[in-house]
Amino acid sequence: MIKIKNLVAIVIFTMLIYSCDDNNNGIIVDNFDHEGQALIDSDSLIKFLKNHYYNTSLDSVKALALGETPLFEDNNLNSMVVTENEIDYTLYYYVNSVGNPNPAKGHPTVMDSVYVKYYGQRIIDTDSISPSFDSNVNGSWFGLNNVIRGWSYGFTKFKGGKNITNNGPITYENGGKGILFIPSGIAYRNVGNGNILANENLMFYINLFDVVEDTxxxxxxxxxxxxxxxxxxxxxxxxxxxxxxxxxxxxxxxxxxxxxxxxxxxxxxxxxxxxxxxxxxxxxxxxxxxxx
Known part of the structure; x- marks a missing residue:
C-alpha cells in the first residue's frame, strides 16, 4: 500500500536535510533548493513525455515508437499547476475516462475520501521507467488530505463509477481511469521513501471507483x-x-x-x-x- 503522509510527517521529512550552526541561533533551516528542483523536475517530465507514448492495446506507457504520438502531444494529456510552499509544480494527468458515477457525484476535492486502485512506477530518467514499486489491484479507501499532494490534486480531475457488486467482490464499472505524472516536489521531495529515491518523479496508473463527497x-x-x-x-x-x-x-x-x-x-x-x-x-x- 502506498505510504500515506499526513501533514505532520511531511513537515518532519522536509526538515530532515538542514544545516544548524552558531549563525542561525539553533533554528533548523532547510537549505535544499526546492525551487531549483522544481525546474529540474519540470524539464525532466517534459522530456519523458516527449519520449514516450500511450499504447492503447497494452494500456501502458511505452518508449516512443515510429509513427506514434508522444504523450506530450496527445490530446488526452492535461496539466495543472499545484502551488506548495509558494513553489509552483506542474502535474500532468492522462485521461482515459473521466468517470460516470451512478448515482451522480462530482469530482472529489482534495479533502474527500476516495476508493481507488493504482499501480506506481518511478521515472528513473527521461528514457527509463522502473518496475512497479507499489500497487493495489483490489481497491482501497484513501483520504486525499493524507496522501502525497500529487494524488490529492490529481484525483480531483476524475470521477467515480457505478457499484455493480452482486454477491461477490466489490466491483465497479465506468469509473475514472488515467495516469498521473507527478514531480518529486509534490511526491516524496528530497527525502524519498523506501524504494523511491530522493527527487524522483513518479507515474501512477489509477482507477477511481467511488467518492465520499463533502467528507x-x-x-x-x-x-x-x-x-x-x-x-x-x-x-x-x-x-x-x-x-x-x-x-x-x-x-x-x-x-x-x-x-x-x-x-x-x-x-x-x-x-x-x-x-x-x-x-x-x-x-x-x-x-x-x-x-x-
Whole structure:
C-alpha cells in the first residue's frame, strides 16, 4: 500500500536535510533548493513525455515508437499547476475516462475520501521507467488530505463509477481511469521513501471507483473542504484557535468550549451560516470565540 503522509510527517521529512550552526541561533533551516528542483523536475517530465507514448492495446506507457504520438502531444494529456510552499509544480494527468458515477457525484476535492486502485512506477530518467514499486489491484479507501499532494490534486480531475457488486467482490464499472505524472516536489521531495529515491518523479496508473463527497473529518457539520476561513483552498493551514489542530480536525474550531456542531443558532444543521455577533456580523459563530 502506498505510504500515506499526513501533514505532520511531511513537515518532519522536509526538515530532515538542514544545516544548524552558531549563525542561525539553533533554528533548523532547510537549505535544499526546492525551487531549483522544481525546474529540474519540470524539464525532466517534459522530456519523458516527449519520449514516450500511450499504447492503447497494452494500456501502458511505452518508449516512443515510429509513427506514434508522444504523450506530450496527445490530446488526452492535461496539466495543472499545484502551488506548495509558494513553489509552483506542474502535474500532468492522462485521461482515459473521466468517470460516470451512478448515482451522480462530482469530482472529489482534495479533502474527500476516495476508493481507488493504482499501480506506481518511478521515472528513473527521461528514457527509463522502473518496475512497479507499489500497487493495489483490489481497491482501497484513501483520504486525499493524507496522501502525497500529487494524488490529492490529481484525483480531483476524475470521477467515480457505478457499484455493480452482486454477491461477490466489490466491483465497479465506468469509473475514472488515467495516469498521473507527478514531480518529486509534490511526491516524496528530497527525502524519498523506501524504494523511491530522493527527487524522483513518479507515474501512477489509477482507477477511481467511488467518492465520499463533502467528507467531514471531525463530524462537526461542516465539510472539511469548507473549513478554510482564509480562502486559500487549503484547509490544512487553518487553525482558528491556534491549538495546533487544523479546523477540519478540530471539533471546537474557535476554542470557546462549545462544539462547532452546537454553534448552530438557526438549527439547520449548518454552523457555517450562523452569524450572531452584531459587532462582527461577517464572522460565523463557530469561528467567533465571543459567541457561545
Amino acid at each position: 467531514d473529518h471531525d463530524n462537526d457539520g461542516i465539510a472539511s473542504i469548507n473549513e478554510d476561513p482564509n480562502d486559500n483552498n487549503d484547509p490544512r493551514d487553518d487553525d482558528t484557535d491556534s491549538n495546533g489542530v487544523p479546523n477540519f480536525f478540530d471539533s471546537d474550531d474557535d476554542g470557546d468550549g462549545v462544539l462547532t456542531k452546537d454553534e448552530d443558532a438557526n438549527g439547520d444543521g449548518n454552523p457555517a451560516n450562523d452569524f450572531s455577533d452584531p459587532n462582527n456580523p461577517t464572522l460565523a459563530d463557530y469561528l467567533n470565540p465571543d459567541i457561545k
